[in-house]
Amino acid sequence: xxxxxxxxxxxQTLRENITSRVATLNEKEVTPMLLLIRVxxxxxxxxxxxxxxxxxxLLGINCxxxxxxxxxxxxxxxxxxxxxxxxTNIHGIMIFRPLPDHLDPDVIPNLIxxxxxxxxxxxxxxxxxxxxxxxxxxxxxxxAVIELLKHxxxxxxxxxxxxxxxxxxxxxxxxxxxxxENSSVTICHSRTKEMPSVTAKADIVVAAxxxxxxxxxxxxxxxxxxxxxxxxxxxxxxMCGDVDYDAVFDKVKAITPTIGGVGLITTTILLGHxxxxxxxxxxxxxxxxxx
Numbered sequence: 001x002x003x004x005x006x007x008x009x010x011x012q013t014l015r016e017n018i019t020s021r022v023a024t025l026n027e028k029e030v031t032p033m034l035l036l037i038r039v040x041x042x043x044x045x046x047x048x049x050x051x052x053x054x055x056x057x058l059l060g061i062n063c064x065x066x067x068x069x070x071x072x073x074x075x076x077x078x079x080x081x082x083x084x085x086x087x088t089n090i091h092g093i094m095i096f097r098p099l100p101d102h103l104d105p106d107v108i109p110n111l112i113x114x115x116x117x118x119x120x121x122x123x124x125x126x127x128x129x130x131x132x133x134x135x136x137x138x139x140x141x142x143x144a145v146i147e148l149l150k151h152x153x154x155x156x157x158x159x160x161x162x163x164x165x166x167x168x169x170x171x172x173x174x175x176x177x178x179x180x181e182n183s184s185v186t187i188c189h190s191r192t193k194e195m196p197s198v199t200a201k202a203d204i205v206v207a208a209x210x211x212x213x214x215x216x217x218x219x220x221x222x223x224x225x226x227x228x229x230x231x232x233x234x235x236x237x238x239m240c241g242d243v244d245y246d247a248v249f250d251k252v253k254a255i256t257p258t259i260g261g262v263g264l265i266t267t268t269i270l271l272g273h274x275x276x277x278x279x280x281x282x283x284x285x286x287x288x289x290x291x
Contacts, residue, residue: 003254005227007144007264010151014268015059021275022060025282032278033062034118034271035084037095039077039103040070045096048267055267061274070100077103081111091281092118092274115281118273120173129173132180137273142174144265145206145227146181148256154204154225156181162199164188164215164242165208170229174206195219207242215243217251226255229262 022032034056038045049065056063066080084093093116099105114124120139128136149156161183165171175185186202188195190209199205199219205226207215212232220226230242241258249255256262 002249002252004249005148005152005225005254005256005261007148007256007261010144010148010265011268013151014147014265014272018059018268018272018275021279025275025278026060028282030278030282031060031062032092032274033064033090034092034094034274035090036063036065037068037080037084037093038065039068039072039096039099041067042096048096051267052270055271059271061271072103074102074104074107077108078111085113085116088281090116091278092116094119094270095121116277118270118277126168126173129176132176137276138177139169139173140266140269140273141170141229141262142177143269144262145174145229146177147265147269148227148262149204149225152254154254156183156204159183159203160186160201161204161206162186162188162202163206163208164195164199165206165210165229167208167210170208174208200224209242211242212240213242213244216247217244219243220248220252222251222253224252226252227262228256228258231258231263 025032036049036052038049053063068080084090093112095108099108109121109123112122114122117125117137120126120129120137125137129138156178161178163171163175163185166187166189171187175187178185186198188198192198196218200221203223203225205220205224206229207226208229210230212234226243226248228241228243228245232240232242234240239258243255245255245258
């Protein structure tokens with residue numbers, strides 16, 4: 001019988017840590033502030049925005065939303081970032097993606113101040129992840145995977161971990177974070193030959209392929225610990241992961257659920273980054289000691 005690795009207990013532990021740090025900042029008359037930049041009104045962006053606002057309220061973080069028209073020019077968007085970068089009351093900045101086609105995706109990551117880049121969009125912060133500087137803002141989903149595994153006291157040092165997926169959003173940065181934990185990492189992808197024979201030998205398998213129910217029981221063994229990062233439509237309007245959860249649950253040691261798993265932790269990681277940015281920006285701005 002598999003164990004369900006739920007995200008809720010992980011979130012609770014992270015929230016306690018964040019709340020404590022926010023209280024310390026409040027004692028210095030500082031409140032962390034997040035700026036959300038939303039271009040247009042995509043339904044999934046608004047849904048995520050609601051979740052962030054709710055969590056900010058819960059954790060004592062101020063949050064403002066700058067809603068921009070889809071017709072905004074690169075010049076105008078650049079000005080929005082410049083103003084936010086220079087505003088000392090704003091500690092973290094996040095822009096919802098994807099963006100309209102006329103906005104250059106190669107330019108936008110370079111507009112954000114790396115010190116306020118809580119979603120690890122800046123190439124400077126991404127480079128730090130690949131250099132093994134774990135104090136930098138790592139992408140939130142990979143960091144959520146690490147936090148989940150640590151919370152459930154799943155040994156990472158020396159563990160044989162397979163990451164199925166090689167995107168710059170999850171697969172590659174997660175591999176770097178696992179290397180920082182002294183895991184032995186194998187990256188698989190859509191062109192990997194006989195992938196089930198590779199994944200079935202691993203202690204931990206992270207599924208980040210982006211295909212609904214792509215991995216069934218043949219990909220795992222009874223001792224497998226499975227972390228499913230995928231969020232897909234199963235074709236019937238229901239959410240499913242990259243792993244066929246129902247087919248796999250009883251065949252593995254432990255697995256994350258599609259709903260209430262890694263995704264639940266991601267927003268809390270993001271807000272932890274806002275607090276981290278606030279601490280860092282205030283400690284460098286003046287004599288500001290955090291004990």
